Amino acid sequence: MSFLLEQLTVRHLAPGRAAAQAPAALHALDLAIAPGEQLALIGPSGAGKTTLLATLACAHRPAGGRFEVFGQDPWALSQGARHRLRARLFLAPQTPPLPPRQRVVTAVLAARLPHMSLWQAFASLLHPADPDAAHAALVRFGLGDKLYARVDRLSGGERQRCGLARLLLSSAEALLADEPISALDPALAQHTLAALQAEARSRNAALVCSLHQVDMARAHFPRLVGLRAGRIVFDAPREAVTDAMIAALYENDSVQPLPAQPHESPDRIAVGACF
Template sequence: MSFKLDKLTVRHLTGARTAALHELDLAVAQGEQLALIGPSGAGKTTLLSTLACAHQPFDGGMEVLGLDPWSLSHKARHALRARLFLAPQTPPLPPRQRVVTAVLAARLPRWSLAQALKSLFKPSDPDAAFEALSRFGLGDKLYARVDRLSGGERQRCSLARLLLSNAEALLVDEPISALDPSLARITLATLQAEAAARKATLVCSLHQVEMARAHFNRIVGLREGRIVFDLPRERVTDEMIAALYENEIIEAQPHPGHEPPERIAVGACF
């Protein structure tokens, strides 16, 4: 089992008394791939950060790769985090760094300090970085500076870094938010193929509901920090999506077997 949450509650980092996540029950098997969907502020990013052991829960139980991360020593928890890869929506890439160096940083948990410093001046394996970037259509950016990349290119640069990690669980936050539909499909396909090849777990938050339903067999819907549904995609109905995004306007694409509405004014209930 990659992740197991038992009545997990997480408070906002601001110190507010309100909870960001409320009594979540969730189990994710090793090698499973699932999509998190829900309106802005639903708790998707907080859940991914919590799974990555970046947020300590306020209450409830949590296991990550068979371990309780918050009962471990600091050193042991750091070792556990090295088995996970969290790709944030806005990757914190140093702006003056070359793309090749940013991508090879995925190997830092496995390098000594001497290896890391050496690679800053002379990239240790540019061929591996080029191959990873090429899978996202960025091979020509190998020696570009990070601050010369567009937002979508920065996202894909961060995902290329993911390919060079040896993580057992991949936690990806809105990886296609800045990409056109064609690049979005290629990006999701690459992530899913990589996860399948290394038998890694993939948990991916998506704002694009139609992409989640087209690419993932399991869909978890979050709203106001609570799991509204956790179902195989064929059991996720348009009515469920409407209720999940109640009072929001979302762009809609046809789900297989459905006629394409131009837009959905979401306000329906079960």
């Protein structure tokens, strides 16, 4: 099992409050994700989607319950062992932390930093070690002409795809993406999701994406997990998720999701966070 959560609770620490008194961001979640499984997290803003992804990436320590990654409790490991475990995960945040004056080639190759020595990492800043690999990754996301551009010359959508190109150069066994298509037009969004899913299939990696576009989630992902107020409202195959369930998930939410479309099989891409 890539991830196993049982009665998992996560609290956001607040100034002046003890950990036990901090508000719960995730409440008693039960969730199991197998290698190669692909699922979408959907729900209104503030539902806990980003917190759940960060928890899966071992960035938030749970306040209670059981949490295992690849059969291990990351918070029972030594710091060094937990760092090695994190290297098997890739978290792509919605806004990738790309240094603005850095060249795209360097930003993409940063995916390999967890496996480099300090000297190798420093040398790569001056002379990118494998620009061909970076270019191939960028091509998959339609950014082949941006290899030596500066990050601050990219549009928001281009930065987002640049951050995702890092994923292709990682050796991660589980891929986590937070709103990976939020800054993309519909055609690019289709292309980007197809690239992510094809990569996950090629390495039999679990893929977990949070999405606000419900129609895209229903069209592309075989399993949907609906979150609201830090709780799982439903966890079901997409065929079992009805329009009424979606409406109830977003009930009274000020920002409604895009209307659901008929289910479609994901198109395969034509090949042309790490943290």
